[in-house]
Amino acid sequence: MFTTVQTVTPKAGTAIELRAVSKHFYQRQPAKSLADWLSPKRRQIPALDDVSFSVARGEFLAYAGPNGAGKSTTIKLLSGMLTPTTGEVTVLGLSPLKERIPLMRRVGVLFGNRRELWSDHPVSASFRWKREVWGVPKAVFDEMESLVLELLDIRPFYQTLARELSLGQRMRAELGMMLLHRPELILLDEPTLGLDVLAKRQIIAFLKELNERDQTTILVTSHDMDDLEEMARRILLLSNGKVAFDGDFSALRGALKLGKKALVRFRNQSLREIPYDDIGALLQELSALEGVAEIEFAQNSLEEGLADLFSSWKAPS
Amino acid sequence: MGDKLSLRRVFGLLALYARMDLDWLLRDAKLSLLDAANGLIACLSSLSGVFLLAWRFGGVGGLSPWQILFMLGFTATVAGLCMVFFGSNNVAHISRRIGRGQLDHMLLQPLPLWLQLIAEGFLPFSGCPRLLVGLGLVLWSLRGLELSPGWFWWLSLAGYLACAVLCLVGLSYLWSALAFRWPVAFEEISSVVIDEICGPLSQYPLSILPPALLWPLVSILPAGLLAWFPSCILLGRPPLGLPELYPLFFTLGLWALAIFTFRKGLLYYVHYGSNRYTQGGHRN
Structure with a gap:
């Protein structure tokens, strides 16, 4: 296994904490006999296997690993969509499953391959919808709306139907909408998936500014290591559901012994x-x-x- | 951003979805007119067959043509109310959301799931053509029947309509809970049960059936409670010797079962997920 660097973060300022978390799925095995067909055998797939780590408030963490390493499963655990098989997950001091509603007021979640915008409505209508459903105070909404319209360059297509947007425009609008309630913690699952260079640059620059300006904690997954290195200071590598590396990028370069x-x-x-x-x-x-x-x-x-x-x-x- | 849930909050959300519905409808005048015409024509054509038969033969199943028209008006009103309150975004057809893995979107909202389900389906403008047709038929049939009912009758009509709507939605949620375990296989179960079985069956005067077929239609697959049974009671011909409050008791029992099953399904979903390893997991 690869070198593991333990990062210690102060308890008082912890945004995310996973303690010995495992999440297992079960895969049905092909039947080789009548007995198997009648009573199928199942193989345990450890999506996460005894994973422990914490993320300090204000930290920008890159969460990487090959396909099937357990990245999206982690995001689902952190946002209360799944329960761990064993272990404990705490996000902003709350249990994602038991305290989902108060947690969702403080967290922003974005999946690169899913849509939260209302397809048959203009982007502006989705933003208004978010304001009502999240109960965002007007002052906060106005401030965040002008911020995201400006920095993510959404204004030119603010009145366009979401289904008419290009992928880059849609992702910028999705990111903007996710931020309208000014979340303390942002969980991003492959936000730059399929984007061109310009759209990627805009999103990366925006996230960096948000992290530096507001000390917003960000956890981002991506397969693009250059993007991750540009955004985050710390990287956590997963392999087959286990933490294989946890440290900064220069330590990773050293550990990889890049030729x-x-x-x-x-x-x-x-x-x-x-x-x-x-x-x-x-x-x-x-x-x-x-x-x-x-x-x-x-x-x-x-x-x-x-x-x-x-x-x-x-x-x- | 308080956590308090109040009636004001519920009405605020209903107003939000009503506004979005109106915005959608008014975006394109041609589309709005086509949508309304489509609703009217589809509703009238689906009801005309039974009514024309009743008219030709002077009644069906012991009900006169005007009584049949009242029953058809009742079923159209039930369908219209379902469309208005649970029509949007597969709220009534919740198995589609579960089967497609779209319930995750709801779990990201800082609202209880029940509140989202109550509010999100509200389509007071684009969903109303069928409701208007249904109410129109009820009023027309009352003129034909030369009835001038009192306030208690109107109250009873409202109660039976509410029971029928809740019965239909409860049935959808009961069956849809299967989609938590087998998302692909049961993604369309709600539309099969509601649109293909109970909906069409509710348009017939079921008294033509023998008791062996009739009893299951007021219990196991309660299509009879969606229009025929309450219409008979409201027209003063209570069928099967059942109490007049039977639809209410049945709906309460069905909802208790649906809530229990749906909660169990949701817990399963959150515990096991619906991942690519699951037999019949999400299609994406």
């Missing part, structure tokens, strides 16, 4: 990639080369390092 390489371009336009650990040995090798036009030094990206790592975990996809 360095020299890219050599020759005068005849051919290219050669030379991996190295020791710069002295590399220089010696380079000095022996002839016809060198250009040398570029690079480090393997986090994405490449994690791809190798996920592949070594052989996680279910």
Whole structure:
């Protein structure tokens, strides 16, 4: 297993706490006999397996892992949609299942693959709906409405029907609506899924500003490591339902032992990639080369390092 | 952002959904007119068959043509009330929401589930054509029957209509609870029970049936309680020797069972989820 770094957060300022949480699902196995067909066997799938971690208030946590690692299950546990099989989940000091209603007033949840906007109504109508259903005070609504319209550039399509929006516009509107009650904690499940570069930039910049300005606690899942690194300071990696790494991005880079390489371009336009650990040995090798036009030094990206790592975990996809 | 639930809060939410319904209807004049015409034509055509038969043969099942018209008006009013109060977003057809995994959206709202279900289905404008047809038929049939009922009769009519609507919705929630365990298989169970079995059956004067078939239709599959039974009582011909308050007792029992079953289903859903590993889990 991978290196695990324990992050200690002060109790008083804890936004999320998972204590020895496991969540198991059951998968029916194909029948191999009449007895199996009559009484099917089920295999236990540990979506989360004895997971413990906490997130301090004001923290921006990247929650990553390969497909099937348990990321979405965690978000569902945190928002009271599922109960853990064992263990305890506390969010903003409340139990998500037993105190769902007061918790939902303080938390914002966004699933990248789901819609909360009313398809046959303009975005503005969905915003008004949110205000009424959440009982958002007018002053808070007005402030948050102008903030999200401005920073997420929603104004140009504020009166457009939600079903007529592009994916990027829809995600910005979904994010804006989610924030209207000024949540203390935001849970985002793949908010940049399928977005183009511009829409991603807008959402990332906005989330960073929100975290820095209001100290809003944010937990975000994504498969895009560059996005996560740009947004979050801390990353928690899941593998097969277990915490495989918990620390900051520089520690992750160190732990992954990302290789360095020299890219050599020759005068005849051919290219050669030379991996190295020791710069002295590399220089010696380079000095022996002839016809060198250009040398570029690079480090393997986090994405490449994690791809190798996920592949070594052989996680279910 | 207080946690207090009050009647004001309930009416506030109903007003919100009413406004959204009106906004939707007024967005496009052509669409509004087509929607209203569609509602009227669909309702009248679904009722005309039984009425024309009754007219041609001078009555069916011991009921005169005007009495049949009253019963058809009653069933259309019940369907209209269902449409107005539980019509939007599959609130009456809750098995669709459960089967499609859309109940999660409701769990994210800071409101009790029951309040969301009461408020979200409110369609007072786009849902009313069938209701207007139903009330019109009831009034027309009363003229034909030369009845001029007193206030107690009107109160009884309102009570029987409320019982029939609640019976229909309770039936939907009772069957829909199956979708918590088998989402794909039972996603459409509510529309099958309501729209394909009970709804069409409620348009017939069931007194033509032998008792062996009639009793199940006022108990196991209570299509008879949606129009025929209450109409007979209101017209002074109580059937089957059952008490006049039978629809009320039945509806209360059905709701107790539906609430119990739905709560059990919801607990199952929250405990086990409806994930891709479940046999017959969410279709997405």
